[in-house]
Amino acid sequence: MGGNQQFEGVYAREASILISFHWEGRRHRERLAIAPTTANLRAAARLRDQIVKAIEIDKFTLDDFATHFPDSAYLRKVGGPVGATFEVVVENWLTVVGQDLAATTVKEYRNTLARHFQPDFDQRQIASISYEELALHLAAKKIRSGKTFNNIMTPVRGVFAYALKTKRISIDPTLEIPARQHQKAKPDPLEVHEIELVLDHLRKRDSSQWLNYFEFAFFTGLRPSELIALKWSSVDFLRKRVTVESARVRAVDKDAKTHRSRDVDLQSRALAALKRQKAHTFMAGEHVFHNPATGLRFFDTGAPVQDCWRPTLKAVGLRDRDAKQTRHSFATMCLHAGMNPAYVARQMGHIDTRMFFEVYSKWIDGQANDREISKLDALFSQSHGAKSL
Known part of the structure; x- marks a missing residue:
């Protein structure tokens, strides 16, 4: 999409989005590791508006900066805080949802996350995990069944939605990963x-x-x-x-x-x-x-x-x-x-x-279908009988 600017202070790059704003006497151009789609550009614009408004009332902190831009070179320069890891957010989410879900469901979610996501992402700052990384990670698993894919995605969607609500991340990358269609197994009863x-x-x-x-x-x-x-x-x-x-x-x-x-x-x-x-x-x-x-x-x-x-x-x-x-x-x-x-x-x-x-x-x-079909048979039977007279 090149460098075309569609929103103030928001710039599309080939595979990411830049957000520009002034804070603490300097101009920041920070990268969001998400594809520059129209929907993502709008989300980035909303994020920039939130940041700018927080700066205007002196409510934007280094912790906020680290949450939104965990891989920023500026953080490494000033020795900024480390954001919450994927592992920490997983545990917090399981604790919260465990108040309403059955123990077996929580156990199943925990096992799914441990098997499919935590070995690779546990120690990563959750805000640094991009859509592209998740998409490639899932593609490498070669999951053919739509039902299995959706079941695997259910808990990780919950984790990122929780991270968004608790302001650990600015944009939920799982929203760009659509659910797959699958055909529900039909009954196969015994006669x-x-x-x-x-x-x-x-x-x-x-x-x-x-x-x-x-x-x-x-x-x-x-x-x-x-x-x-x-x-x-x-x-x-x-x-x-x-x-x-x-x-x-x-x-x-x-x-x-x-x-x-x-x-x-x-x-x-x-x-x-x-x-x-x-x-x-x-x-x-x-x-x-x-x-x-x-x-x-x-x-x-x-x-x-x-x-x-x-x-x-x-x-x-x-x-x-x-x-x-x-x-x-x-x-x-x-x-x-x-x-x-x-x-x-x-x-x-x-x-x-x-x-x-x-x-x-x-x-x-x-039985109703059989009765309806018999009506058509009866019609043709009557027609054939009339012709033979």
Whole structure:
């Protein structure tokens, strides 16, 4: 963009922006390591206005200068202060967001930052990290999945947004890195005869607890994290329902996904599975389902998948899919049976029923679509009949 000036005291360079202002008897021309796009030039102009106004009322300090221009030669000359490092801002941000987020989420954010950003940026002043550095850093990782890329970016966006709010940086470089589009995985439920294949195979296993676990899963639609957290105190045999109020994610107990408890009515096969399970764990602890191999509650959702679910699918000749398909299978069975979609959505814990209709529209519309297609067939059938007369 050359040296064309679009805003007072702001100059575009080939790969950066210069800001010019007078402070403490001298003229400063300081560089911002961001691309000279129109949006960035506007942001630089706003920053310059803030600096100029602060100087006018004698509120601009050397600390402020270091925050905005951490790599300035002027700082090295006068022995100016060192700005906050990326590591320090990460810890401060995690402390703040940890007041509102689940412990598992904070742990996941910490692990993501430690794996993908901190080895390279920890000791850097966060204000010195440019858009170009972040973009090249991410490009070098060759992340193909849009979902994975967005998940990696979530905590680092939070860190830089926090740094901007706390005036550690002047411009957030992550705003120039767009989120990637990705296609959400569609439900891959089992057909009714496939469910029976799975359950028949589980009846032949040494422990009937696996049969109880998966039959209950298929006929309640609980999430795997809710299944392993279910307690006997939440089971009401008289009213034939269970109250879902907690989940276990990455070995940590937490509130249910929506932070709201819900009552799930027990269909006869789900109720029968619970009654059989009662003989195994009712007197052995507070949780309904235990790992048959250890006799203890499930540590996480890994054991049901690795020890039972995937080996069973392979044994009965079904394609591999994740264990959450028991939940999708429940939803589609209910819809095939003609149950009210709004009732099914409540049973499954969907606060926003629009999402339920979006996810399962294929099955909700199925019979209606068949009826509409038959109308067109009937029209052509009548037309053909008339011509043959």
